[in-house]
Amino acid sequence: MAKKQPGLYGITYSNRDFTQADTWGKNQFNSSFPAGLTNFLSSRNLDNVYIFLDKELKVKHGKISAEKLYGINPTSDDLFFSFESQYTPYQQLVIGTLPRVDLVTQSRSNGQVLRPIEVKLTALPDNSTCHLSEENYGCEIVIRPDTIVYLACSIAENFKDNRKQLAQLFGNKFDKIKDWTDGSSVWAYIPDMISAIDKIVLSVLEKQEPILLQPIWKTNGKSPKLSDNCLDVFVWSNFAFTQLFVDVARGELSENNRITRQIRTIIWLFKMLYDFAKQGQINHHKIIDELSYNTKNDKAFAVSGRVTHKYMACAELTRPRIEKKDIKKIILGGGQNLLSPERRFDAIIYNSPELFA
Numbered sequence: 001m002a003k004k005q006p007g008l009y010g011i012t013y014s015n016r017d018f019t020q021a022d023t024w025g026k027n028q029f030n031s032s033f034p035a036g037l038t039n040f041l042s043s044r045n046l047d048n049v050y051i052f053l054d055k056e057l058k059v060k061h062g063k064i065s066a067e068k069l070y071g072i073n074p075t076s077d078d079l080f081f082s083f084e085s086q087y088t089p090y091q092q093l094v095i096g097t098l099p100r101v102d103l104v105t106q107s108r109s110n111g112q113v114l115r116p117i118e119v120k121l122t123a124l125p126d127n128s129t130c131h132l133s134e135e136n137y138g139c140e141i142v143i144r145p146d147t148i149v150y151l152a153c154s155i156a157e158n159f160k161d162n163r164k165q166l167a168q169l170f171g172n173k174f175d176k177i178k179d180w181t182d183g184s185s186v187w188a189y190i191p192d193m194i195s196a197i198d199k200i201v202l203s204v205l206e207k208q209e210p211i212l213l214q215p216i217w218k219t220n221g222k223s224p225k226l227s228d229n230c231l232d233v234f235v236w237s238n239f240a241f242t243q244l245f246v247d248v249a250r251g252e253l254s255e256n257n258r259i260t261r262q263i264r265t266i267i268w269l270f271k272m273l274y275d276f277a278k279q280g281q282i283n284h285h286k287i288i289d290e291l292s293y294n295t296k297n298d299k300a301f302a303v304s305g306r307v308t309h310k311y312m313a314c315a316e317l318t319r320p321r322i323e324k325k326d327i328k329k330i331i332l333g334g335g336q337n338l339l340s341p342e343r344r345f346d347a348i349i350y351n352s353p354e355l356f357a
Contacts, residue, residue: 006335008032010039010074013108014081024338029346031083031102031119034215036330038233041322042066042074049232049316052208053239057198059311064235069210070105071114080106087116090153093160093276095283098153099146103213116154117213118147123344124218124317126305131221135318138305139216141244145300147212148265149284152272154211154238156282158204166277169199174274180267183259183293190253190263193270194246200273201239212236217345218320224348231327232320234312242269244311245301259293261301267291268300328356 007018016023016032023032041048042065050064066074073079085104102119106112125137159166173192179185201208214234218227236244249262259267268291272282288297309317327349336356339346349355 004333006333008036009330011036011081016083021338025340030121034119034121034213035081037215038066039074040330041233049234051240052237059240059243061314078108080108082106088113093153093156095281096285099149101150120214122216124216129305138309140304142302143300145288148268148300151238152269156276158207163277170196181290208237208239210235211238212241226324228323229320230324231322232316264293265300
């Protein structure tokens with residue numbers, strides 16, 4: 001019998017060669033393993049937990065199938081996983097180069113791109129919640145500036161043929177801002193920016209779509225031992241994800257008067273949409289470079305498990321549905337031996353040969 005080659009469940013066609021060790025490096029594994037996990041969940045007739053926004057701007061939970069997430073059936077022979085790629089339909093919305101997103105699903109038969117998906121493989125619990133009881137565990141999420149570009153594009157696309165409607169939602173009060181790089185000039189307008197973003201989101205609420213795939217892997221508290229029930233998948237819609245940093249910023253506005261990363265992310269998103277309404281394109285490089293407000297822009301923002309817990313709390317967070325004994329059905333053909341463990345999750349798998357016995 002031919003020896004099975006290293007691979008991940010359900011990823012038949014992709015731009016990664018899983019027989020090569022460098023494909024199992026931390027950055028690549030962190031986006032490809034989640035796709036294999038999502039495929040495996042689907043094979044068990046389980047849908048992903050979907051975090052979406054309702055008309056009261058409240059974050060709610062539902063379920064979303066892998067098919068709805070990918071834009072194609074996960075078992076289809078026509079599905080191509082294009083990792084670290086550009087979602088080309090957004091190119092027309094931006095000036096300069098479009099950043100790459102973690103995963104773009106494509107149709108093999110005609111090359112059509114289907115969905116842009118940002119991927120965040122997160123540990124449960126994080127440092128801020130590991131000492132709490134299990135039902136209060138949470139995951140830290142760290143967001144790149146590129147994700148905010150994709151978020152802005154996912155919203156702007158709804159107004160591509162009706163920029164006038166978007167401009168009306170902004171009104172003209174923001175025309176008074178003469179210097180966007182000066183935090184003190186912008187500060188007074190931030191509450192208005194938040195309410196403008198809320199209005200925009202509500203105006204196209206039924207068009208919300210998945211943007212962020214967030215698998216969780218759970219350990220026994222702080223220990224490097226996986227829980228028996230250790231894996232599950234959460235998917236954030238673009239509007240629920242917006243609410244995550246908007247909510248944090250609302251709280252920060254009343255506590256201090258400095259531009260934190262979350263508040264800066266609101267300014268970035270606002271300015272991208274504002275410029276799109278006025279000019280029809282987003283100069284994201286310029287916005288991110290120039291509107292830094294004395295904070296490094298290597299990341300957009302990070303939120304701890306204490307913050308994410310209230311958005312993610314559900315049965316699947318407390319007791320993930322996939323067990324550690326199933327990991328060998330997701331990582332195939334000895335792929336675990338090619339891992340170069342630099343992060344906790346791949347290190348745990350690499351150092352747990354019994355999982356593959």
